Amino acid sequence: MSSHTSVDDTAARPSLELEHIMAPALASRHARVRGFLHRLAANPPQVLLMEGGTVEERAAMSFYWAALLNCTLNESEGPRPCLACSACAQMIACRHRDMFFLDGREESIKIDDVRAVRGVLGEPPRDNGQRMVILCEAQSLGIEAANALLKSLEEPRPGTSFVLLAPQRERLLPTLVSRSWVLTLAWPESHGAEASADPLEAQAAEWGDALAEFARTGTGWFQRTASKSSLDNGVAQRVVVYCQRELVAAITGNVHSELARLFAGVDSLVHRRVDEVLAECQESLVYNVNPAIVMDWLATRVALLCSARR
Missing domain, CATH: 3.40.50.300 (P-loop containing nucleotide triphosphate hydrolases)
Incomplete structure (x- = not known):
């Protein structure tokens, strides 16, 4: 006080x-x-x-x-x-x-x-x-x-x-x-070796790359979420936070990942819509909605939004 x-x-x-x-x-x-x-x-x-x-x-x-x-x-x-x-x-x-x-x-x-x-x-x-x-x-x-x-x-x-x-x-x-x-706010910056040395960060980045690939080609995503050993609530939350950070990176021109490049290719309206989607995903995970369902909905919405405005 x-x-x-x-x-x-x-x-x-x-x-x-x-x-x-x-x-x-x-x-x-x-x-x-x-x-x-x-x-x-x-x-x-x-x-x-x-x-x-x-x-x-x-x-x-x-x-x-x-x-x-x-x-x-x-x-x-x-x-x-x-x-x-x-x-x-x-x-x-x-x-x-x-x-x-x-x-x-x-x-x-x-x-x-x-x-x-x-x-x-x-x-x-x-x-x-x-x-x-x-x-x-x-x-x-x-x-x-x-x-x-x-x-x-x-x-x-x-x-x-x-x-x-x-x-x-x-x-x-x-x-x-x-x-x-x-x-x-801009997410804390992670640099090369530091990021790759963190297995949780590397795992989230791998999911982010897969999301960008799915948005562009429509392939690969559902095989990942169907694997029960690769996805739980904690993983899903880290993926959502990673997506939020890469969205901010795209908006500020700090584009280094595949996902940030995807977001950088669409306009500000899509940025706002994607941010809303990520917020809904976070809330769903807090309420313990099945993480595979949340991740599939995230991927589908991001793909539709980004393909419509490229």
């Missing part, structure tokens, strides 16, 4: 400490995400779920969002967020009186933490911007805490923005995801 220490309003640029905190969010590989946030800022969703990236990148991007919604710089004076005004600095340092940062990086987020936030949600924000409620590594929410949070999300909270941070959306309760606007 936040303490409320004042920050010098006359700062001309972010302090070195704030620059260090924000550096992961300002990396060039996240330019697309920052662009989305600026478009969302005109009408911010009540609940924003940020997945992908690293722990540090997700946290930094949530601070960027908080600063963007609360920056006091006039747009005629320069781009927002300035990351230097009092509101920006206090949000980034978690010292703003309208910032509530529940940190699940080292231990679970307790129900008492959620209840403490709920106690102030009926009041308007204390300043002129948005009240920010950030749940860092929200997958660490206990069941009771998650249910208490759901009660808050079910009611409109004008002036309050919730941010859920998690490695992947399937790590959260589907009911939390269904109430969120999901934004996917």
